[in-house]
Amino acid sequence: MPPADAPTDALDQHHDQEHLSATADEPVMPEGQGRAQGPVMLITGASSGIGAAVATRFAATAGWRLLLHGRDAERLDQVAARTGGTALRADLTDPASASRIAAAAIGSAGRVDVLVAAAGVGWAGPFTDIPASAIDEVLAVDLASVVHLVRHLLPQMIERGRGRIVLLGSIAGAVGVGDEAVYSAAKAALGTFADSLAYELRGTGVTICLVLPGIVDTPFFERRGTPPRRSGLKALTPEEVADAVWRAVMMRPRAEIFLPRWLRLPARIHGAVPLVFRRLAERFG
Numbered sequence: 001m002p003p004a005d006a007p008t009d010a011l012d013q014h015h016d017q018e019h020l021s022a023t024a025d026e027p028v029m030p031e032g033q034g035r036a037q038g039p040v041m042l043i044t045g046a047s048s049g050i051g052a053a054v055a056t057r058f059a060a061t062a063g064w065r066l067l068l069h070g071r072d073a074e075r076l077d078q079v080a081a082r083t084g085g086t087a088l089r090a091d092l093t094d095p096a097s098a099s100r101i102a103a104a105a106i107g108s109a110g111r112v113d114v115l116v117a118a119a120g121v122g123w124a125g126p127f128t129d130i131p132a133s134a135i136d137e138v139l140a141v142d143l144a145s146v147v148h149l150v151r152h153l154l155p156q157m158i159e160r161g162r163g164r165i166v167l168l169g170s171i172a173g174a175v176g177v178g179d180e181a182v183y184s185a186a187k188a189a190l191g192t193f194a195d196s197l198a199y200e201l202r203g204t205g206v207t208i209c210l211v212l213p214g215i216v217d218t219p220f221f222e223r224r225g226t227p228p229r230r231s232g233l234k235a236l237t238p239e240e241v242a243d244a245v246w247r248a249v250m251m252r253p254r255a256e257i258f259l260p261r262w263l264r265l266p267a268r269i270h271g272a273v274p275l276v277f278r279r280l281a282e283r284f285g
């Protein structure tokens with residue numbers, strides 16, 4: 001159900017070019033059956049980094065209609081022009097933005113088959129130094145806006161008996177990271193949200209997947225003003241994460257995808273024996 005009370009005028013909508021369908025190995029989501037019926041994907045945070053790479057990935061390989069959310073008009077328009085997507089601009093710190101994005105997406109394409117929630121913001125430093133405004137920003141963009149957007153889009157997916165939700169979590173949310181307490185907490189909550197919602201989605205035809213990357217080479221760290229802390233990790237490219245999102249959408253449903261895959265191990269150790277994990281983390285960083 002599109003949110004009836006949601007004004008769309010705060011959203012700028014631009015390019016509206018669609019793509020021909022393409023084939024994929026073992027696709028689970030149906031391929032586009034022509035321009036009007038092609039599956040619709042809404043990507044938040046499509047103006048940069050991982051979200052932009054996801055847009056490029058789906059524009060290049062499948063017959064998707066892309067609805068691209070971002071905040072920076074110039075960069076968002078560039079991605080929209082490059083991928084043939086429709087730009088939907090909104091600031092996710094605005095509590096009304098999720099309903100506006102959902103209304104604009106459904107108004108533009110009639111429905112959303114897949115949501116890729118990639119918008120996110122970081123903050124790093126001692127917890128006692130974080131300004132109240134940064135706490136609010138991280139919790140709003142990384143958690144609250146995602147939950148609200150899913151709330152707005154899910155009823156229609158369930159009604160149609162089909163849909164995929166892919167959330168960008170982080171390894172920080174799986175194990176906790178010093179100097180990133182609020183960001184880690186927001187990403188951990190996203191993981192628990194996905195886990196809990198998965199129970200309700202059983203048998204509905206809608207699935208939810210959490211993608212948990214380590215370090216990805218995007219403007220994320222420059223924007224937050226501090227480099228990544230876990231220097232032992234080799235940075236992934238945003239294209240590698242986009243490939244994982246592609247698999248999450250096109251292949252058999254999976255509850256979570258760690259990137260790189262071996263990061264599943266520290267996450268499991270943290271879950272099973274947190275004290276041992278903490279000692280190892282204190283010793284090896």
Ligand SMILES: NC(=O)c1ccc[n+]([C@@H]2O[C@H](COP(=O)([O-])OP(=O)(O)OC[C@H]3O[C@@H](n4cnc5c(N)ncnc54)[C@H](OP(=O)(O)O)[C@@H]3O)[C@@H](O)[C@H]2O)c1
Pocket residue numbers: 044045046047048049050051070071072073075076090091092093117118119120121141168169170171212213214215216217218219220221223
């Ligand atoms: N980079 C990493 O190492 C890493 C690791 C693990 C998880 N992640 C997660 O992956 C996701 C994508 O991050 P990224 O690396 O691609 O970062 P990025 O390049 O900085 O992109 C972040 C995106 O989020 C959007 N965004 C941020 N604040 C917003 C706001 N208030 N309103 C609307 N949009 C907002 C940005 O929009 P504008 O550019 O238009 O402002 C941009 O499109 C995030 O959820 C992040 O937490 C990243």
